[in-house]
Amino acid sequence: MTRKACIIGGGVIGGGWAARFLLNGWNVSVFDPDPEAERKIGEVLANARRSLPALSDVPMPAEGKLSFASSITEAVEGADYIQESVSERLELKHRVFAQIQQASHGVPIGSSTSGFKPSELQENAADPATIFVAHPFNPVYLLPLAEIVPSAKSDAKVIENAKEILREVGMFPLHVRKEIDAHIADRFLEAVWREALWLVKDGIATTEEIDEAIRMGFGLRWGQMGLFETYRVAGGEAGMKHFMAQFGPCLQWPWTKLTDVPEFTEELVDLIAGQSDEQSGQYTIRELERIRDSNLIGFMRALKDRNWGAGKVLLDHDKRRRAAFHEAGETGQGAPMVMAHMQVLPGWIDYNGHMTESRYLFAASETSDAFLRLIGADMDYIANGHSYYTAETHIMHLGEAKLGDRLIGTIQILSSDEKRIHAFIRIQRGDEVVASLEQMFLHVDMKAGRACPAAPEVLAKLAPIAEAHKTLPRPEAAGRYTGERRK
Amino acid sequence: MTRKACIIGGGVIGGGWAARFLLNGWNVSVFDPDPEAERKIGEVLANARRSLPALSDVPMPAEGKLSFASSITEAVEGADYIQESVSERLELKHRVFAQIQQASHGVPIGSSTSGFKPSELQENAADPATIFVAHPFNPVYLLPLAEIVPSAKSDAKVIENAKEILREVGMFPLHVRKEIDAHIADRFLEAVWREALWLVKDGIATTEEIDEAIRMGFGLRWGQMGLFETYRVAGGEAGMKHFMAQFGPCLQWPWTKLTDVPEFTEELVDLIAGQSDEQSGQYTIRELERIRDSNLIGFMRALKDRNWGAGKVLLDHDKRRRAAFHEAGETGQGAPMVMAHMQVLPGWIDYNGHMTESRYLFAASETSDAFLRLIGADMDYIANGHSYYTAETHIMHLGEAKLGDRLIGTIQILSSDEKRIHAFIRIQRGDEVVASLEQMFLHVDMKAGRACPAAPEVLAKLAPIAEAHKTLPRPEAAGRYTGERRK
Numbered sequence: 001m002t003r004k005a006c007i008i009g010g011g012v013i014g015g016g017w018a019a020r021f022l023l024n025g026w027n028v029s030v031f032d033p034d035p036e037a038e039r040k041i042g043e044v045l046a047n048a049r050r051s052l053p054a055l056s057d058v059p060m061p062a063e064g065k066l067s068f069a070s071s072i073t074e075a076v077e078g079a080d081y082i083q084e085s086v087s088e089r090l091e092l093k094h095r096v097f098a099q100i101q102q103a104s105h106g107v108p109i110g111s112s113t114s115g116f117k118p119s120e121l122q123e124n125a126a127d128p129a130t131i132f133v134a135h136p137f138n139p140v141y142l143l144p145l146a147e148i149v150p151s152a153k154s155d156a157k158v159i160e161n162a163k164e165i166l167r168e169v170g171m172f173p174l175h176v177r178k179e180i181d182a183h184i185a186d187r188f189l190e191a192v193w194r195e196a197l198w199l200v201k202d203g204i205a206t207t208e209e210i211d212e213a214i215r216m217g218f219g220l221r222w223g224q225m226g227l228f229e230t231y232r233v234a235g236g237e238a239g240m241k242h243f244m245a246q247f248g249p250c251l252q253w254p255w256t257k258l259t260d261v262p263e264f265t266e267e268l269v270d271l272i273a274g275q276s277d278e279q280s281g282q283y284t285i286r287e288l289e290r291i292r293d294s295n296l297i298g299f300m301r302a303l304k305d306r307n308w309g310a311g312k313v314l315l316d317h318d319k320r321r322r323a324a325f326h327e328a329g330e331t332g333q334g335a336p337m338v339m340a341h342m343q344v345l346p347g348w349i350d351y352n353g354h355m356t357e358s359r360y361l362f363a364a365s366e367t368s369d370a371f372l373r374l375i376g377a378d379m380d381y382i383a384n385g386h387s388y389y390t391a392e393t394h395i396m397h398l399g400e401a402k403l404g405d406r407l408i409g410t411i412q413i414l415s416s417d418e419k420r421i422h423a424f425i426r427i428q429r430g431d432e433v434v435a436s437l438e439q440m441f442l443h444v445d446m447k448a449g450r451a452c453p454a455a456p457e458v459l460a461k462l463a464p465i466a467e468a469h470k471t472l473p474r475p476e477a478a479g480r481y482t483g484e485r486r487k
Numbered sequence: 488m489t490r491k492a493c494i495i496g497g498g499v500i501g502g503g504w505a506a507r508f509l510l511n512g513w514n515v516s517v518f519d520p521d522p523e524a525e526r527k528i529g530e531v532l533a534n535a536r537r538s539l540p541a542l543s544d545v546p547m548p549a550e551g552k553l554s555f556a557s558s559i560t561e562a563v564e565g566a567d568y569i570q571e572s573v574s575e576r577l578e579l580k581h582r583v584f585a586q587i588q589q590a591s592h593g594v595p596i597g598s599s600t601s602g603f604k605p606s607e608l609q610e611n612a613a614d615p616a617t618i619f620v621a622h623p624f625n626p627v628y629l630l631p632l633a634e635i636v637p638s639a640k641s642d643a644k645v646i647e648n649a650k651e652i653l654r655e656v657g658m659f660p661l662h663v664r665k666e667i668d669a670h671i672a673d674r675f676l677e678a679v680w681r682e683a684l685w686l687v688k689d690g691i692a693t694t695e696e697i698d699e700a701i702r703m704g705f706g707l708r709w710g711q712m713g714l715f716e717t718y719r720v721a722g723g724e725a726g727m728k729h730f731m732a733q734f735g736p737c738l739q740w741p742w743t744k745l746t747d748v749p750e751f752t753e754e755l756v757d758l759i760a761g762q763s764d765e766q767s768g769q770y771t772i773r774e775l776e777r778i779r780d781s782n783l784i785g786f787m788r789a790l791k792d793r794n795w796g797a798g799k800v801l802l803d804h805d806k807r808r809r810a811a812f813h814e815a816g817e818t819g820q821g822a823p824m825v826m827a828h829m830q831v832l833p834g835w836i837d838y839n840g841h842m843t844e845s846r847y848l849f850a851a852s853e854t855s856d857a858f859l860r861l862i863g864a865d866m867d868y869i870a871n872g873h874s875y876y877t878a879e880t881h882i883m884h885l886g887e888a889k890l891g892d893r894l895i896g897t898i899q900i901l902s903s904d905e906k907r908i909h910a911f912i913r914i915q916r917g918d919e920v921v922a923s924l925e926q927m928f929l930h931v932d933m934k935a936g937r938a939c940p941a942a943p944e945v946l947a948k949l950a951p952i953a954e955a956h957k958t959l960p961r962p963e964a965a966g967r968y969t970g971e972r973r974k
Contacts, residue, residue, distance in 0.1 A: 012723060137704035138721055145704035172703045178691045184700040187686065191678040196714055199674070204665045211713025213671040215796045216659045217624035217632035219709030224782035225775075226698025226706065227683055228759070229767050233775045234625055236499060240763040244756050269731050272715070276727040280716050288712075288720045294793055295711035302785020308778060309702050357852055357877045362845035390844045393882040394969040422970055438969040481968040482881040482925040483909055 002027050002064060006079035008072060008096055010037035013112050014085035015044030016140025018066065021081075023052050023141065024169040025061030030068050031075035038068055043286075048141035051293040053404070054345045055142070055300055055314055061321070072096065073103040081165050083134060085112040093121060101126040108162040110134025110148075114186045117179040118151040129155035134162065135183055136171075139289070142296050144172035144313045147183045170317040172310070200272055207272060208279035223299050224309050336426065336472065337465070339370040340409035344401050355401035360435040361393065364425045367409030368439065371423075375461040377454070386455065388421065388441040396477050399434035401427075407434070413469040414478060416462055418453035419443050424475045436477050489514050489551060493566035495559060495583055497524035500599050501572035502531030503627025505553065508568075510539050510628065511656040512548030517555050518562035525555055530773075535628035538780040540891070541832045542629070542787055542801055548808070559583065560590040568652050570621060572599040580608060588613040595649040597621025597635075601673045604666040605638040616642035621649065622670055623658075626776070629783050631659035631800045634670045657804040659797070687759055694759060695766035710786050711796050784832075823913065823959065824952070826857040827896035831888050842888035847922040848880065851912045854896030855926065858910075862948040864941070873942065875908065875928040883964050886921035888914075894921070900956040901965060903949055905940035906930050911962045923964050 005021040007014050010032035018028045018041055030041060045066075053060050069075035076082055082104065084096055093111065100109060109131045111121050122128035133149035146166050150159045163173040176183055182190060199205045205213070221230050228240070235243030280288060303311025342363055350356035372378070372388055381387070401407060407427055414422040421441040426433045445452040454462070492508040494501050497519035505515045505528055517528060532553075540547050556562035563569055569591065571583055580598065587596060596618045598608050609615035620636035633653050637646045650660040663670055669677060686692045692700070708717050715727070722730030767775060790798025829850055837843035859865070859875055868874070888894060894914055901909040908928040913920045932939040941949070 012721070137708075143704050143707060145700065147700065172699070174696060174699050174703065176692065176696070178689075180686075180689075180691050184686065184692050184697060185704050187682050188679045188701065189705060191682045192675045192714060195674050195678045199667075199671065202665075202667075204667050205663065205671050207715035209661060209663070210671060211716050212659070212661050213632065213634065214675065214709050214713035215711060216661065216800070217630050217672050218676060219706070219711075219713065220630060220783055220786055220797060221624075221779070222701050222706030223710040223786060224702060224706075225779060226701035227679060228694035228763050229698050229775065230779075232763050232767055233772060233779060234499070236772055239772070240760040241756060244759065269728060272731065273727040276715050276719050280719055285720060285723055288716065291793070291795060292708070292712060292717075292720060295790060295795060296707055298789020298792060299707055299710060299786050302789055303782060305785060306778070306781055308782060310707060313703070356849075357880070358845045358849035361848045361882075362843075365843065365845055389884065391884050392969050393844070393880070393884075395848075395880040395882070397876070397878055397880075440970050479968050479970070481966050481971075482879050483927050483966070484968075 003080045004029060004078050006076045006082045007031070007085065008075065008082065008100070009085035009087075009112075010034065010041050011085065012040075012044060012138060013136065013140060014083070015041040016048070016138060017083045017085060017112070017136065019045045019048035019052070019141040020169050020171070022064045022066055023048055023060060025064050026169070027064040028066050029075045029077075029079065030066070031070075031072050032068075041066075044141070047139070047289055047293060050290070050404075051139075051297055052141050053343050054297045055304070056318060056321075056343070060343075072099040076100055076104040076107070079104060079107055081162065082107055082109045083112065084109060088113060088115060090116060090120060094124060097121070097125050097131055101130075106130060106158075108132070108158050108165070110146075110162060112136060115182050117181060118149050118154065119179060122151060122153055128153045130158050132159060132162065133176075133179075133183065134166070134173075135186075137185070139293060139296070142293060142300070144170065144310050145185070146171045146173050147176050147185065148173045149176040149179050149183055151179055167317075168320070170313065172313045197268065197272075200275065201268055206279070207275040211279065224303060336410035336412040336424075336469075337371070338408050339368075339374070339411050340366040342366060342407045342409065344403055344405045344407065349403055353402070355405075355434075357395075357397070360395060360397065360401075360427055361437065363407060363409055363427045363435075364393075364437040364439065367411055367425050367427075368423065368441070370409075371411045372441075375465070376458045381455070381458070382446075385446050386452075387444055387446055388454075389444045390439055391442045392440040394438045394477075394480060394482070396436045396480070397434075398436065399429070399432055401429060401434050405429050412472055412475070413462075413466040414438075414474070416466040418459055419451050421462070424478055426475075436475065438475075438478050438480070490567045491516065491565050493518070493556075493563045493569045494572065495519070495562065495569065495587070496572035496574075496599075497521065497528045498572065499527075499531060499625060500623065500627060501570070502528040503535070503625060504570050504572060504599070504623065506532045506535030506539070506628040507656050507658070509551045509553055510535055510547060512551050513656070514551040515553050516562045516564075516566065517553070518557075518559050519555075528553075531628070534626070534776055534780060537777070537891075538626075538784055539628050540830050541784045542791070543805060543808075543830070547830075559586040563587055563591040563594070566591060566594055568649065569594055569596045570599065571596060575600060575602060577603060577607060581611060584608070584612050584618055588617075593617060593645075595619070595645050595652070597633075597649060599623060602669050604668060605636050605641065606666060609638060609640055615640045617645050619646060619649065620663075620666075620670065621653070621660075622673075624672070626780060626783070629780060629787070631657065631797050632672070633658045633660050634663050634672065635660045636663040636666050636670055638666055654804075655807070657800065659800045684755065684759075687762065688755055693766070694762040698766065711790060823897035823899040823911075823956075824858070825895050826855075826861070826898050827853040829853060829894045829896065831890055831892045831894065836890055840889070842892075842921075844882075844884070847882060847884065847888075847914055848924065850894060850896055850914045850922075851880075851924040851926065854898055854912050854914075855910065855928065857896075858898045859928075862952070863945045868942070868945070869933075872933050873939075874931055874933055875941075876931045877926055878929045879927040881925045881964075881967060881969070883923045883967070884921075885923065886916070886919055888916060888921050892916050899959055899962070900949075900953040901925075901961070903953040905946060906938050908949070911965055923962065925962075925965050925967070 004027045007018045007030045010030050021028050086092055111133050118133050122131050132154050135147040137143040137145050166173045196210055231243045232240050300310050303309050304314045344355050348355050348359040410426045412424045414424055423439050425437040427435045442451045443454040491514045494505045494517045497517050508515050573579055598620050605620050609618050619641050622634040624630040624632050653660045683697055718730045719727050787797050790796050791801045831842050835842050835846040897913045899911045901911055910926050912924040914922045929938045930941040
């Protein structure tokens, strides 16, 4: 059954939460008295629809239903999870929790607060045990981190339930074991912010120079390893102790004098806002958001290729969803077998604005790989020294796939013997074939570097499929050579 | 003429400098009295050879010559650029500069110091004007940032010369206009380090939890936008002033009390080193270095796709080198034309350990795109609504390209008319053809979505090439269909 998330507060953060739940198939009910809330959430959702699917290699579930409630009572009805993202005013948050808990019982209530401790949030609550910090990072629909901070009064079962729910929507819940103002990440952001204000105020660097100093150097490092792992590597074979011995004394160096808080004046605000305009004013905020999201997708895709950090979260999320997908099963009786479901991602687009030609072959590989896994020529089989190699391919480009298109890859076995599989693959958008690929696969002893018969258990799975496919009509394009006139 | 860089100090940083210069075609002379220096630099260089070429879409120049000098005097002889990366001890640096300046005059001398100001480095120097800070970031062969900090005594011409040299080896020299302890970036690193030590010491979070709090959230943001641009976006349409009004007061919040410096005790070192072992101890430092480098390549490639941040630096670097490459020129008289030079990158490898099949088509696209640019069907032509689309392709897989292989793509025009180009592309490793592709390109009116004659100026460039290629032997594989027996 479709589950329901309740989002209280519909700004950039609340909208990001709503988008993440919706695109992961949850129904979402939003409460925000701001008459602009619907428009604002619509804008966040448009960004999320453009970018979140680009991280997935499994088709996204059908989007959930978005509704706007006229009261907190209406919003929380039937909710399995509640997230509060109102302004950072403790008394306002207390009022919201009181209203929520009049209408709902035992449901996890996460707060997006970046500063308050859970024990502060829980003060005077009817049921403090269900209220905790679930602090996300903008853009909420892309970045996996959510700091989960319980207090001593929290119900451990509620916290575990909440963490499991956040994993289901693709997040990385980081359990913060001891409450502290600003949790973990924002303490660092605050420290850097203080230092940056001093540098601008003292005329050492402009906002642009500071941004370059971050993104051309350590910023790149921190997206994939954090502070300590980075320094561990810097320490070399001698490791962390060596690093600390070398750099520890720097703590006493003169720049520690600048740990004061700079005075927050009008002049400082104007100075920074002016420099920021000069640096980024040529882009609208919407443009900057799209640039940011594309870059984040690129980073997270790069990490996904390597099963590392945020990329590991994405792979785990895919695996979870793929399991559900494969339960349906495919027979191949009477029709080519649907082996792959894909979506045209931003990186697949060429300068013509269409899917770049090599991605059609990539889509075919996804299809044939899934088929080979199905007949048992999987990773273990390859690890044992055998694999099917593509010997030859003929591609017909018949249509143009565009960004965001959902594609399927079907396979039809034209013939097979103990060493060869002759297959016809169609890349389709619905029923429309955008490309067809005729391929010859050779079974190879990888060490010897030559063709050899496939294992009996693989052939035993292949044979009945090939037999069933003999009844399928032979594709017109089969046997075609490049440049042959169409019949 | 090949230029020469002199590297004084051959640790991780000095080795990184040496690798960056060498791989960009400079000769490098290293001086380091450590008997292990040659081994250490060899290890850094092995990492750099594995990763730096993966960022380039233009063939790397021939590697420069690496030599080890037995004295500073010998090392600096004939050097066009000198970089000092010895330990952070001011009197040691002063001695090194004195020896350098006894043997060399007017050559830029950059210091890798992370803490000292240029005016401190220049004290008592024979020629203070040529000494400045050139502070890089580990791994030096990948990360583009070098903070260039002159003092009032610096020679502006020397500084500009140094910045130009660093650009030539692919770096981003950030000119820091006002000297300050620790320049810019390390002030932030120091601020975060202080905060992190407190969090570990107080038992709020382990090193691993802190690293996750960074790399799952804001770390990903900072690799592509820095602090201010990120917050500008967070402020929404109301912009930077709104953001500051909202978050400025937080500076006065309780966590600012933690701006003290934690006491640096044995216990703290043990605590952190122990947690770090638990977090990352399953990897050797070499493994972590390779993981880090692969991730950084992924990030920087993602940014390169988008011409943003560090990716823009890479594109500019390619453009500079491509210009030199194209000066040679190609005729196509008597042989297929070499249109593309490529290297098999880590992301091109499949689970068999070979170049993944769709990358052969990608390599062919690189080749045909370069050919189309050559005959004038370039980005401007496409912007005006016309382009060549691939209609059909036949691929023969003949060999296996592996990680790091240098490939070329050649094109032979089989026939052409005003609407069509029938071409034969070979992807070669040296003389060995690893794949051949027969392709049919159709000239298209993109708006109308149908074939139409190419522009006269394009046909005028295409015709003589097609004419010249008529004398070339017709490839055996041309006209082949998939599964046809070899003759």
